[in-house]
Amino acid sequence: MNEIRTLQPQEISESFALSQFAFQYELSAEEQAERSRLTDPKQIWGCFVQEKLAAKLHLLPFHTWLNGQRFAMGGIAGVATWPEYRRNGMVAKLLLQALKVMKEQGQTLSFLAPFKFEFYRKYGWETYIDYLKYEIPVDKLPKFQASEGSSIIRVTRNWELLNPIYVQHALRFNGMLERDADWWNNKYFKHKSGMVALYENAHGERTGYVFYHIKEYTATIHEMVFLDEDARRGLWKFIADHDSMITKVEVKAPLDDQLPFLVHDPKFKQEKITYFSARIVDVEAFLAQYVFATRKAAEPVYLRISDPHADWNNGVYCLNFTGSGEKAQVTKLAEGELPAEELLVNCSIQTLTALFMGYQKAGFLARIERLQGSQEPISRLEAAIPKRTTYLADFF
Template sequence: MTIRRVNAEERLTTSFPLQAYAFETSPRSVARAEEFRGYLPYNEGNRTLVVEENGVTLAAASAIPMRQNLRGEVLPMAGVAGVATHPLARRQGHVRALLHQLLDEMRDEGHQLSALYPFRPSFYARFGYVGLPAPRTVTFSPADLGGLLRVDLPGEVRWERVGEGYQDWRTFTERCLDERHGFAIFPGYRDVGVRDRDEHWLLTARSGGTVTGAVIYRIDDHGGTLAAGDLLAADPVARMLLLQFFARHVDQVERVRVQVPVDEVPELWLTDLAVHVEARVARPASSAPMARLLSIDALDGLAVGPGRVRVELTGDRWLAGSHLLDGTTGALEVVTGAAVTAAQPPAVTLTAAGLSALAYGVLDPVEIGLRGLGEVPAEALPELRTLFPRRNPYLFSDF
């Protein structure tokens, strides 16, 4: 049994068939198999590893070189995807071996973070991943937006096929990456798939010629659903411009469905807006995302509060050792070596998932102990809360 990296052409007969069996209708048609070649350009920069035995592919996993915003700093992130195992080779440790090597290689190349959508969260929790908030799906009737049609809003909207407006879409998501904690985007070779397929409408809000909001959507049928992706808006005016456009579909669709981050409150968008907000998490098809730090260096230089704590990281392949986390200057300094031993601030013991939960802002330090992700004495609680205030990461992922 061997693990090796496959090239683009080899994906057609190794990783793609396993992924199709795991995530699509099965058995696949001959025509579907022939479509695999069309995916190659959008996977060209991925790192794909496979487990093989006697020429048979037993398991596959890929890492996509992405970028993610962690508390204001945009860092290289390995997006793990396409994890699949041959049905006769499951539960034999193949995925564990693949992930170890895959993350080893991505970390060595400088990727300091990693994120994924798990088939089973508890499995990836053993690799140091911690859960992030799932996006909220918001459903409402365009009739309830009718009042917006009488409002004179500053700015304008542009409506076009995404193939035509792709560069505006990409530029605005780059802006969101710089401004939004947790936001992540695909590399260009992967992202252009939405342009090349050209299967969606692109709506953008603009102010003074600058894009301030954007959403990609499709309409399934007359009297049906206007199904949109993430409603991205830099400010309330941009959001209202996008909603005002949806209001014009009152005689075309019954409902509008969009995705929003967890800190949006759609019930307050308008008076008398009847809205259904849902975050559905289920196995195996609708899991919330997960993420982790791959390197302690990801924390160095982050804007933090003036806390100070010693951290012992245990039980992890990629994060281990003693570190002093010092935020007294407002920029986190990670100190190792003799200075850690000499330091006298409160000490905590954390797993990789525990430190990742604090860095991403998804758990309070008290919850770290309650969840079995570390040991945090009472005197360290205020220091950690000052260093890592709660945040709502928004792991954006487009079509």
């Protein structure tokens, strides 16, 4: 009989052993002691066979932003199974348990980095991010000029200096992490080498930063954040001024980044990377919190959702736009309250997630038959969803 439960403190070393085997890395005794200190065993769910850990996943508490609204999000990480127990449905059981726990904890969203997208799609997660990866030769770096009176200030790795800038930047996207002191210090800075420089404009306002590392003539930009065009130009001029010691710059950027259009020669390596997956955990609570595009009162939208792995999501939801605000009145309808079939928009939980994260539009999803319904309610649904780029600068 398999048992699914959270780990006990004395079982943390078993979890580390499984992770090192599955993800092919080694921890020194010092690293293991440090990770033990920082790891909460209650955040690790294990499947035990005869009291031995056979499979596990980490369920991490996060918050993310979606259309500027803060959402509680459960991050799935460290999913692994010993080879002798694989293909016995243990990960499926752990994922279903995680969904129940996230719902109980009020986490209406879940993110994960899939080893194989099709595997997690079976359980309701769907792709929500693509990002750009640039490799820019030094002779093709931007030839920007910094604004008069602006300055670059090299600083220590002080999260309190960077976080106010990061938050303003992150709010522009759907799917960025809210970072606290622990995340900045023990995850973000911990495993990256390099320096941090702040951009200060002519008014003394700090409107950007860059965290970067130079090794073997390559400048790796871990993160470049700018709140306006002035900061973008100032930070890129700063990086370009390293030209005597580098041959190229590597950096990742959101999918809507416009740097190639701004430089004198955009013919450098640009790669599109598909990254994380997301899942709506609790449809009713999620829709009630969701910020829609500002609009006048309109006809309601009726969504019929199918979710074979979280039965609490199955059903028909009425989104009633009664005023000029950005929230909808959300009602899950009983069987006798259902509207006429031609008013319904039907989709799976994966499609709903791709749509409401802003990753895909309703019109496209209808064309590929991931959304089913009449044109008029589908058009109203598309108009109600704000247009915003999805992005995630972190990993877990």
